Amino acid sequence: MFLYTLSAPLIPSKPACGSTSLNMSRQSFIDSLASLSTDTAHSPAPSYTTKPQADERTLDETPFLGRSPTGVYEQVAGPLTLRLHRQVDGISKPAIYSRQHVSGELLVRSEECSGMMRISLKLEGTLSLDLDEGIKEKHQLLEETHVLWRLSQDGPSPGALVSFDIAVPAEFIGKDDQRRPLPPVCHFAFPSPASLRARVEYNLTFTVERRRKHNMLSRNRTITTSFDYVRRTQPHRPMTGASPGSLTSLIDWAEHMSRIPARGQSLPPLDLRVFIPASKVYWVGDTIPFRLRVSGLTSALIELFGDESYSDMAPERHGDAASITVKLMRQVAIRVRKMPGHREMVLGAATVRRMPLPPAHEEGSFSEYGVMHWEGEVRIGQPDTVPGFDAGALLVKDFIVVEIMPPTSDPARFALPHRLPVFVRFTTDRHEGAGPG
Incomplete structure (x- = not known):
């Protein structure tokens, strides 16, 4: 589980490199919150299989790295002791992975075994939403009860130990009747104004029902534990070949472009191009390289960003230059009782470096159009961040967001600030072909 609790006022901030800043913005990356109701709502989901058909063959597949943990999680509540298998030794909270079973034993103290009627396990999952500190809604993601033992006329007593091995569902059906994967455990808390809170949590509850004596109060015993629900995912290809220093192998890079318009008619627009590793699916621990290019009139580039080699071409330029930032941004969007809301937060800030250029002008010559280059790397600041869902x-x-801010002292002749968001996805595991992280 990860927790984001925000108490700072809504002011711009510049996080240090490698830190996680919880900076929000009113500007949305999603043009319409209608994306919360996807187009698939009006058509049945297609059937998928990992097996190739008769006229197909498997070109590549991505097995998971590592093995399942082999430790035991133990919790005691009065006369009951719960042991869960396939856990990491020493953890304070058990974890259950999607498409796996929850298995272990429930131990009942011997003196509590008499009069037992039934032993059951209940799986629960809820999504709680709160918008503007008043509009609330709760969604039931998971609710299943499994009877582990029931008293029958000639059935034997289970004794002091009951074993179980129960499959945990991988999907849920929402209020819109659409089937989706169960989300991971998470908690988002954005403060006022326009507060937004969202929490996903899961619980296991074991109940030992016992026969009442002399019409007295219930003698049932329960033990409850919350657990992390984890959807393990991997990139479909390793992040190889894409190095910050070269764009010679363009097959390893994905390019995204936007146009920065001028404020008047006297200047043509500038073109901003962003290059990131081609898959756009990365492990949460990856360091992601990127390249930036801004092209246009050389005089406009010099005026906006400055360049010592062109100082004689722009003698009027004495102020500071426009700045470029690259961040990993997360957008959290909710819909509560048909009321939409969204907030944004910074997952990581990049190191951006201006790349040196060859001499821009020779004796008696000057190129009218030019290109300026930047490079850098960005990564998530908190390694336990769950991927988007x-x-x-x-x-x-999640997005990689490039933003160009205008000079603080000189008015820019272009429509700044300018933002270019690029949608990316993160996974819980690295690709098997990736090197050590």
Whole structure:
């Protein structure tokens, strides 16, 4: 589980490199919150299989790295002791992975065994939403009860130990009747104004029902534990070949472009191009390289960003230059009782370096159009961040966002600030072909 609790006022901030800043913005990356209700709502989901058909063959597949943990989680509540298998030794909270079973034993103290009628296990999952500190809604993601033992006329007593091995569902059906993967455990808390809170949590409850004596109060015993629900994912390809220093192998890079318009008619627009590793699916621990290019009139580039080699071409330029920032941004969008809301937060800030250029002008010559280059790397600041997901009423999406800010002392002749968001996805595990992280 990860927790984001925000108490700072809504003011711009510049996080240090490698830190996680919880900076919000009113500007949305999602043009319409209608994306919370996807187009698939009007058509049945296609059937998928990992097996190739007769006229197909498997070109590549991505097995998971590592093995399942082999430790035991133990919790005691009065006369009951719960042991869960396949856990990491020493953890304070058990974890259950999607498409796996929850298995272990429930131990009942011997003196509590007499009069037992039934032993059951209940799986629960809820999504709680709160918008503007008043509009609230709760969604039931998971609610299943499994009877582990029931007293029968000639059935034997289970004794002091009951074993169990129960499959945990991988999907849920939302209020819109759409089937989606269960979301991971998470908690988002954005403060006022326009507060937004979202929490996903899961619980296991074991109940030992016992026969009442002399019409007295219930003698039932229960033990409850919350657990992390984890959807393990991997990139479909390793992040190889894409190095910050070269764009010679363009097949390893994905390019995204936007146009920066001028404020008047006297100047043509500038073109901003962003290059990131081609898959756009990365492990949460990856350091992601990127390249930036801004092209246009050389005089406009010099005026906006400055360049010592062109100082004689722009003698009027004495102020500071425009700045470029690159951040990993997360957008959290919810819908509560048909009321949409969204907030944004910074997952990581990049190191951006201006790349040296060859001499821009020779004796007696000057190129009218030019290009300026930057490079850098960006990564998530908190390694336990869960990847984005779509839970219907809660949508979590991640972006690499390039932003050009105008000079602080000189008015820019272009429409700044300018933002270019690029949607990316993160996974819980690295690709098997990736090197050590």
